Amino acid sequence: MLTDGLFSDPELRALMGAEAQLSTMGRVEAALARAQGMRGIIPADSADRIAKVARSIALDPTALVASAARAGIPAQAFVAALKDACGTDQAFVHYGATSQDIQDSALVLQLREALMVLEERLAELIEELRSKADAHADLVLPARTRFQIAAPTTLGAKIAVWRAPLLRHLERLSELRPRLLNLSLHGAAGTGAAFGPDAAALRADVARDLGLGAPEVPWHAARDAIAELGGWLSLVTGSLGKIGADLILLGQSEVGEIHAGTGGGSSTMPQKCNPVAAEALVSIARLNAGASGTLQGSLVHAQERDGSALAVEWEILPDMLIRTGAALRLALDLSRSLTPNPRRIAETFAADRGAMLAEAAGFYLARHMPRAEAQRIVATALSDMASDSRETLTSALRRLQPGHDWTNILAPEQNTGPGNDINMGGEAT
Helix, strand or coil: CCCHHHHCCHHHHHHCCHHHHHHHHHHHHHHHHHHHHHCCCCCHHHHHHHHHHHHHCCCCHHHHHHHHHHHCCHHHHHHHHHHHHCHHHHHHCCCCCCHHHHHHHHHHHHHHHHHHHHHHHHHHHHHHHHHHHHHCCCCEEEEEECCEEEEEEEHHHHHHHHHHHHHHHHHHHHHHHHHHCECCCCCCCCCCHHHCCCHHHHHHHHHHHHCCECCCCCCCCCCHHHHHHHHHHHHHHHHHHHHHHHHHHHHCCCCCCEECCCCECCCCCCCCCECHHHHHHHHHHHHHHHHHHHHHHHHCCCCCCCHHHHHHHHHHHHHHHHHHHHHHHHHHHHHHHCEECHHHHHHHHHHHCCHHHHHHHHHHHHCCCCHHHHHHHHHHHHHHHHHCCCCCHHHHHHHHCCCCCHHHHCCHHHCCCHHHHCCCCCCCC
């Protein structure tokens, strides 16, 4: 699609694509054959030949589309092709397994690789934001609540807010992995009966070969780990979408306090520099939020296997991973190019005339008089400002409450609070 540059990612698309799926299915079948050969479940020489073919077989994904559609599960089409390729050993291919065992185990291998890429990008983004936060720890700019100027903050503190959930997402990923990266090998109805009395030991052998966990209970119809992964992907892109939304607002024409990215032009308005990458972060966040909700529907998985529930995963999950890869790539590019515009920030402060320091003025006066009286004086100062465009909060309070160093008291850099002392390089707390 022509929008792939924004919403897709070549590396993640390759890891979650059909060729990777076939390759990981081959790895699972090879591990199964090796383990069964060592345990004498199938002839050792047949196991060796099957493993070699399974690891090296090169199939055209398009040639399997029709058979996968008939079977209702891609693994079945792969197994049929593998049996054909194994000739006289085909009776021992896929011995005792069910197609979903192969499909799910292969998916987990794909996910393991994909999550390594996402983790690396996430860690790189976290480090880049730490560097930016440190660099701009003392740069004062207006904070805004509900789209209105509220009080002074610093760009470093704002970036620290962006960064904090990303640190937590790394923690969540490490917690998620043991629940997700597990072999599926329990046979047709999840009982493992076809593998014989040593089914658990066989499962452990195959899992060890593939570097996966070996749960005792089948997860054919228990898809909570997949749904949890979808939730994690949505959390990551949601946090990146927040960064995108902030950059859009801070970079809009009448604000222009922060610039990030190269921007996109208009076909008819040459003066424009559209925040394309930041907008894409917001779009991806919304797409993954909706997809996560749809993926939760796969938890309603009837009996021991439900093709309609599985199909939801097949259609939803790969795109969520690919979009998350795209979002992390875009966010990293934006963070690297993030640049404040001190002149526009100063203009915002000048146009505000100190009104954003009203809270600070009120709390300062409350140390010298009843709070209600302090609030009344500040309200009067704001009213005077509203009626006279030359008035500032400092000048109004100097007249209403002389004897105080209002210039220093209301200096924005003196009123950024302890948020300005955040350890930008530290861990989230």
